[in-house]
Amino acid sequence: MNRAKITLADIAETAGVSPATVSRVLNGDPRVSPERVTRVNEAISELGYSPNRAARTLVTGKTGLIAAVIDSNLNVFSDPFWGQITTGISQALQEANFQALLMVRPLDVEDPSVVASLAPGQVDGAIFFQLHNDDTVNLLQDMGLPLVVVGRPEESSKLTYVDSDNFGGAHQATKHLIDRGCKAIATVAGDQQLSSGRLRLDGYRKALAESGIGFDESRVAYGDWTDVGGEQAMRTLIESNPSIDGVFVANDLMALGAMSVLEEQGRNIPEDVAVVGFDNMFAGRLGRQQLTTIEQDVQGLGAKAAAMVIRMIDGERPKSVVLPTRLIVRDTA
Amino acid sequence: MNRAKITLADIAETAGVSPATVSRVLNGDPRVSPERVTRVNEAISELGYSPNRAARTLVTGKTGLIAAVIDSNLNVFSDPFWGQITTGISQALQEANFQALLMVRPLDVEDPSVVASLAPGQVDGAIFFQLHNDDTVNLLQDMGLPLVVVGRPEESSKLTYVDSDNFGGAHQATKHLIDRGCKAIATVAGDQQLSSGRLRLDGYRKALAESGIGFDESRVAYGDWTDVGGEQAMRTLIESNPSIDGVFVANDLMALGAMSVLEEQGRNIPEDVAVVGFDNMFAGRLGRQQLTTIEQDVQGLGAKAAAMVIRMIDGERPKSVVLPTRLIVRDTA
DNA sequence: TGTCATCCTGAAAGCGTTTTCACGGGCCTT
DNA sequence: AAGGCCCGTGAAAACGCTTTCAGGATGACA
Structure with missing residues (x-):
């Protein structure tokens, strides 16, 4: 249809007005007589015109x-x-x-x-x-x-x-474990270079502190956000702290790894060890169990x-x- | 640094050449004397100039x-x-x-x-x-x-x-099941509205045909690409065809659902029923087993x-x- | 009825590039 | 030695739009 590109000037001509007026209509300037507005709009739809972004940008300085x-x-x-x-x-x-x-x-x-x-x-x-x-x-x-x-x-x-709210989410997660009756709660923390890693660890500590549970450094292991990292961290954790009955894992992917280690060790989830993740990455099923987790509004x-x-x-x-x-x-x- | 925006004209002035020459340098026009090229380039880096896209677009008609x-x-x-x-x-x-x-x-x-x-x-x-x-x-x-x-x-x-290559991938997957010794191979197909769904089913049929295995419509169940859909399809399949020993699932998410049904039914994977997915969506572990699948170069x-x-x-x-x-x-x- | 403000409109400048065109000088022909 | 070419260069037009400015018409006010 619009083979040759049509410009604002074309509209002006067919509508019988000046380019300035067409521009005003285009930009919703209120001081154009209604009659001309309709004339211009008709011409626009008739010719199938759409303004040239570059030209507009050039003069306004706004790129959109x-x-x-x-x-x-x-x-x-x-x-x-x-x-x-x-x-x-x-x-x-x-x-x-x-x-x-x-x-x-x-x-x-x-x-x-x-x-x-x-x-x-x-x-x-x-x-x-x-x-x-x-x-x-x-x-x-x-x-x-x-x-x-x-x-x-x-x-x-x-x-x-x-x-x-990484901090708040971690707090919620840990609190949930506490409310559930867990006594020995560990965490697989994420990369502490990243603020999300630090904040999620802080949230965990805060929840423990609020409930009067002492913070125990040996109950913290660090992963690299991957499932393999979660696996390794969980192994470390379970070795140094065989008695843990709850773990907050700083993201779902690591939780995946952590859970596979727990299963391998014969611990039942959640009866022996409860697990909470973070991210809600796996909306649906995940192996046989669905992961309790913290959802972000991405x-x-x-x-x-x-x-x-x-x-x-x-x-x-x-x-x-x-x-x-x-x-x-x-x-x- | 470059508070006020500087233009090609500014470069021209400080380099002591015309705007046309600056433009030529910018666009790598070979017919500019080397001496001027360096003068212009110096001015450009000195003033920290970068060309205005809109202006360029306006004249060339190319937006980039x-x-x-x-x-x-x-x-x-x-x-x-x-x-x-x-x-x-x-x-x-x-x-x-x-x-x-x-x-x-x-x-x-x-x-x-x-x-x-x-x-x-x-x-x-x-x-x-x-x-x-x-x-x-x-x-x-x-x-x-x-x-x-x-x-x-x-x-x-x-x-x-x-x-x-949805067709080829499905063919590979099915062929793998055949080579493995599976005799009764079913498939969980995807949405047949989508070409990928149709082609993956076609690949399955082709592989069977090549190996002289007859195509049996009762060994095809359709899912909607989700894990829940895979679950339902697998249930249908196993009910009508209890003897199946291999299944090609048209995507990994459905494979997830299908596998959980198989486990639930007490079938061992891959001993009793082998499973191949499609997509390589889960790079790492997936529950206890890692899924054999078809990788696409996304x-x-x-x-x-x-x-x-x-x-x-x-x-x-x-x-x-x-x-x-x-x-x-x-x-x- | 005269003056002024108000409203709508168009002419024209300008945004920062690229590109055509013309021009002068040097080099290569003959 | 003279004509023609090519090469490097700058002047100026053009791209399509917005916006300032000024002007004519209209209405309001005294």
């Missing part, structure tokens, strides 16, 4: 683009969540008439190409995913780029972030981040947000 | 953007793959100096906003993910948009696609699609591609 920047190094960890997060982002952005630019890049080294792609004028804002190294992000922020981090940056950082994380970056573009300074988690009780605790 | 359009209705199915696919796409595009625009939209109804976002001049090309309804895609293709579909469209379609799918759409933009007409799959033998068969 928001970058979602994902550290390609954290693939393993976030794999199952990408779909949900990106869905959340994409939908929230679309409602505000923004487009999402997807960038998967190594973020641990300072990458000039990333910076160039996000320099002022290239995008209106950016959403970064949890990273080990804040340097690039801080640089960009100093350059005036509105940005939000998903996941928690370093404590001292001035970055705006959205995060799940899609909400994306949607919230998008909403916040849009507010920043509008000149506001939104506060960082921590999204609540939810305990899902299933078979293992 | 390729849309990755994902049907929001197929979340469940593709969830764990998104990360890999998008990584593949993003990296391949970046190497060719394109940016990936992410659009998660319902694609089953014809959505004017999708069409508008992809109209000529908005993006240079698009990659669509497997869909139930080709209408929107065909429309866009007719409008001259270079596009590639990931997953296989309807047989009659003229669309260019990239797909995993990231390759994304990379290939990106490469193809770029070739189409360059005016070529690449052929559709089917990527090979690989049998991964583990515990269950």
Whole structure:
């Protein structure tokens, strides 16, 4: 149909008005006579016109683009969540008439190409995913780029972030084990380099402390978020603490490994040892038992981040947000 | 540093050349004297200049953007793959100096906003993910948009696609069961609305036929790709065919359900019944046994699609591609 | 009835690039 | 030694839109 590209000028001509008026109609300027508005709108739908983004960007300085920047190094960890997060982002952005630019890049080294792609004028804002190294992000922020981090940056950082309540979730999980009657509660903690790893361990400690249970360092083992890591950690734990009757595992993948070790050792779950995970990664069945775990609102994380970056573009300074988690009780605790 | 945005004209001035020359240097035009090239390059890095995309787009008509359009209705199915696919796409595009625009939209109804976002001049090309309804895609293709579909469209379609070898993979899987000595081989097939569902069933039939094993309709049960669906299908199967000693399940999630039913019935895997899945969704352990399955090169799918759409933009007409799959033998068969 | 504010409209400038075109100088032909 | 070519360069137009500015018409007010 619209073979040759038609421009605003074409609309102006067929509607018998000036280009300026067409532009005003396009942008909802109220001071155009109703009669002309309809004339213009007719011409638009008749010719099947849609405005040229580049031209608009050139004059307004707004690109309508928001970058979602994902550290390609954290693939393993976030794999199952990408779909949900990106869905959340994409939908929230679309409602505000923004487009999402997807960038998967190594973020641990300072990458000039990333910076160039996000320099002022290239995008209106950016959403970064949890990273080990804040340097690039801080640089960009100093350059005036509105940005939000998903996941928690370093404590001292001035970055705006959205995060799940890792601390609260771990607290809920551990509390659940306590309420269930567990007396000797261990934990398989995650990578302490990551804030999520630290916060989930802190939540565990807090719950113990609240219930007057002393913290015992020997009941903490560290894994690397993988099932194999969970396996190893669980072996360590059960060797040094054969009497444990409950364990909070900092993510579901490690819980998978931990449970296989428990089964192998002949411990019944949850009768002998109760297990709570984190992430709700496996919505359905998992082997014979369904894992009791902490659910994060992953899609909400994306949607919230998008909403916040849009507010920043509008000149506001939104506060960082921590999204609540939810305990899902299933078979293992 | 670069507070006020600096333009090509600024570079021209500090380098003491004309804007035209700067532009030529930027675009690698060979007919600029080496001496000026260095002068310009110095000015560029000194001022920290990067060209304005919008202005460039406006004059060249190329946006440098390729849309990755994902049907929001197929979340469940593709969830764990998104990360890999998008990584593949993003990296391949970046190497060719394109940016990936992410659009998660319902694609089953014809959505004017999708069409508008992809109209000529908005993006240079698009990659669509497997869909139930080709209408929107065909429309866009007719409008001259270079596009590639990931997953296989309807047989009659003229669309260019990239797909995993569903047929070949299913054939491999079934063949493996036969080679293993299984005599009564059933299958849990997927949704026959989807090409992947049909092709995986066809591959199963082909392998049986090749080995002179008759096809028995009662040995086919249909699931909906979910673990629960796999469970139900397996129950049906085992009821009507108690003697089966091998089963090819059309995806890993259903295999999960199927295996739990087998265990529940007291059948040992793989001694009594061998199981092969499809997707290699669970890289690690899965309950007590690791699933023998067919691996697809998901990231390759994304990379290939990106490469193809770029070739189409360059005016070529690449052929559709089917990527090979690989049998991964583990515990269950 | 005269003055002023108000409203709607169009002309034109400008956003930052690329690209065509013309021009001058050097080199290679003859 | 003269003509023609090619090579490197800059001037200027063009891309499609928004927005400022000014002007004409209308209505309100005194």
